[in-house]
Amino acid sequence: xxxxxxxxxxxxxxxxxxxxxxxxxxxxxxxxxxxxxxxxxxxxxxxxxxxxxxxxxxxxxxxxxxxxxxxxxxxxxxxxxxxxxxxxxxxxxxxxxxxxxxxxxxxxxxxxxxxxxxxxxxxxxxxxxxxxxxxxxxxxxxxxxxxxxxxxxxxxxxxxxxxxxxxxxxxxxxxxxxxxxxxxxxxxxxxxxxxxxxxxxxxxxxxxxxxxxxxxxxxxxxxxxxxxxxxxxxxxxxxxxxxxxxxxxxxxxxxxxxxxxxxxxxxxxxxxxxxxxxxxxxxxxxxxxxxxxxxxxxxxxxxxxxxxxxxxxxxxxxxxxxxxxxxxxxxxxxx
Numbered sequence: 001x002x003x004x005x006x007x008x009x010x011x012x013x014x015x016x017x018x019x020x021x022x023x024x025x026x027x028x029x030x031x032x033x034x035x036x037x038x039x040x041x042x043x044x045x046x047x048x049x050x051x052x053x054x055x056x057x058x059x060x061x062x063x064x065x066x067x068x069x070x071x072x073x074x075x076x077x078x079x080x081x082x083x084x085x086x087x088x089x090x091x092x093x094x095x096x097x098x099x100x101x102x103x104x105x106x107x108x109x110x111x112x113x114x115x116x117x118x119x120x121x122x123x124x125x126x127x128x129x130x131x132x133x134x135x136x137x138x139x140x141x142x143x144x145x146x147x148x149x150x151x152x153x154x155x156x157x158x159x160x161x162x163x164x165x166x167x168x169x170x171x172x173x174x175x176x177x178x179x180x181x182x183x184x185x186x187x188x189x190x191x192x193x194x195x196x197x198x199x200x201x202x203x204x205x206x207x208x209x210x211x212x213x214x215x216x217x218x219x220x221x222x223x224x225x226x227x228x229x230x231x232x233x234x235x236x237x238x239x240x241x242x243x244x245x246x247x248x249x250x251x252x253x254x255x256x257x258x259x260x261x262x263x264x265x266x267x268x269x270x271x272x273x274x275x276x277x278x279x280x281x282x283x284x285x286x287x288x289x290x291x292x293x294x295x296x297x298x299x300x301x302x303x304x305x306x307x308x309x310x311x312x313x314x315x316x317x318x319x320x321x322x323x324x325x326x327x328x329x330x331x332x333x334x335x
Contacts, residue, residue, distance in 0.1 A: 014048050014049050014050040014051055014079075014294075014312075015287065015294065015312040016049055016051075016283060016287075016294065016295055016296075016297070016308060016309060016311060016312050017049065017050075017051030017052070017053055017079075017081075017215065017294050017295065017296035017297075018040075018041065018044045018049050018051065018052055018053065018296065018297070018298075018299060018305060018308075019053050019217065019296045019297055019298035019299070020037075020041070020052060020053060020054045020058070020063055020066070020067060020298070021053075021054070021055070021058050021063065021298050022298040022299065022300045023037035023040070023063060023066060023300040024037070024058055024059045024062045024063045024066060034066060036300065036301060036302070037066055037300050038066065038069060038070060039302045040299060040300055040301055040302045040304075040305045041066075041067065041070045041305075042070060042074075043302040043305045043306060044305045044309065045070070045074055045077045045078060047305070047306065047309040048309070048312075049305065049308075049309050050077060050078055050079045051078075051079045051081060051215075051294060051296065052067055052070075052078050052079065052080055052081065053081045053082075053189075053215065053296050054067055054080075054081070054082045054083075055082055055083035055084075055086070055122075055124055056082060056083065056084060056086075056105055056108065056109050056112075057083070057086045057087070057088050057093070057124065060087075060088040061108075061112060064082060064109055064112035064113050065112045067080070067113055068112050068113045068114035068115075069114075071113055071114050071115050072114040075114075075115055079119045079120070080113060080115060080118055080119045080120070081118075081119060081120040081121075081122060081152070081187075081215070082109050082113065082118055082120075082121065082122070083121075083122040083123070083124040083154065084102055084105045084106065084109070084121065084122070084123065084124060084139070085097055085102075085123050085124040085125050085126070085127065085135070086124045086125055095124075095125045095126065095127040095128065096127055097123070097126055097127030097129075097130040097132065097134070097135035098127070098130055098135075099134055099135065099137070099138035099141075100138075102135060102138040102139060102142075103138060103141070103142070106118070106121065106142050106147055106148065107147075110147060116147075117146065117147060117148065117149060118147065118148045118149065119149045119150065120148075120149070120150050120151070120152050120186065120187055121139055121142060121148040121150070121151055121152070122151070122152035122153060122154055122187070122189060123135060123136065123139065123151075123152070123153050123154065123179075124154050125154065125156055126156065126175060132175055132178055132179055133178060133179065133181070133182050136151070136178075136179040136182045136183060137182050137183070139151050139183070140182060140183035143183070150186035150187070151179075151183060151184070151185060151186055152185065152186055152187035152188060152189060152213075152215070153172070153175060153176060153179065153185055153187075153188055153189070154188075154189045154190070154217075155169055155172040155188065155189065155190030155191070155199075155203065156171055156172055156175065167201065167202060168198040168199075168201070168203075169190065169198070169199060169201075169202055169203040170202075172188070172190065172203060173202060173203060173206055176188065176206065180210075185210075185212050186212065186213060187212060187213035187214065187215055188203065188207055188212055188213070188214055188215070189214075189215040189217050189296070190203055190214070190215075190216070190217060191216075191217050191218045192204070192214070192216035192217070192218075192219060192286055192289070192293070192295075193216070193218055193219045193220065193221045193225060193282060193286065194221070194225055194258060194262065194282050194285055194324055194327065195221045195224065195225065195246075195255065195258055195329075195330035196218065196221065196330065199214070199216075200289065204289060204290065204293070207292060208290055208292055211292070212292070213292050213293075213294065214290070214292055214293045214294070215294055215296050216286045216289075216293055216294065216295040216296060217296055218298070219282060219283055219286045219295035219296065219297050220279055220282055220283070220297050220298075220308075221246075221282070221330075222240070222241055222244065222246075222247070223241070224246070224247070224252070224255065224258075224259070225258070225259065225262060225278060225279060225282040226277070226278060226279040226282075227259045227262065227263060227277070227278040227279070229252065231249045231250075231252035231253040231256070232249035232252070232253075234249075235247065244332075245332035246330060246331070246332040251331055251332055254331050255328075255330050255331060257327065257328050258327050258328065258330060259278055261323060261324065261327045262278035262281045262282055262324075263278050264323070265281045265316070265320050265323060265324070266278050266280065266281045268320075269281070269314060274310075276314060277307060279297075279304075279307060279308065279311070280307065280308070280310055280311035280314050281311075281314070281316070281320075281324075283295050283297060283308060283311035283314075284311050284314040284315070284316050285316060285321070285324050287311070287312070288316055288321060295311075
């Protein structure tokens, strides 16, 4: 598999990553099975998908524990990314950016992951009560201590900005400008997909201009762009899509032309050899946005991990990209 480098530290990662969150957090709980997820992670590494993306809040903690069972055997094959800064309560999630907490959280993540170093440590959310420079300084100390190799930042406030009419990633860019003065940012993680392309406007160019890697979260649109979801089918209450404005039956039906367009491109490429899926076209589109971009699709089954990895070999033509650009914009209840 082709290699890509992210950030000033030229971190070597595969072309496509694996988002491990669905294995134990935010998606349909009844379909989360530990052994099946372990097989999926092993399958990813077998196919050269080295970037494994998790966070201490997923579970909470169980996602890192699951990955630790794999890393105990195959640490040298993996590029490990985890996150700090959010605490999960009974009915709420709160930010904690206090330096002492960051240090303790890192040590706890290292224990759960069964490793002595984290390749990319990301700030999940800034604490509004703590200057982000203080939190970032504590994270930088972890690099000096040899516990972390590089630092990243997750984008913030996407949906609230969308509703208010502000540019989607203005707040993230302001944070990036501040923390960059303390210690270099190696990567930014933010949503980027065919139906959520807003990062192309300002955030992706900001990263490209500074040699900062871009981890494209939700590149399959929370599963919608795979073409495997049926409008009106519904989601279990613990599934984040049960409350997502684009996953009402009405909006899923309204956004079907996007999937139809991806399917059309997939059929065209499939005529040349192996079958191509809409999901692979969606991932290839993300890859085409720059050599500093690494899509990180979430998956919890070996089948989907294998399909996603296959997108690394798909090259979209100028005609394909123009066709994607001409697809209707996605609609949601905020529109």
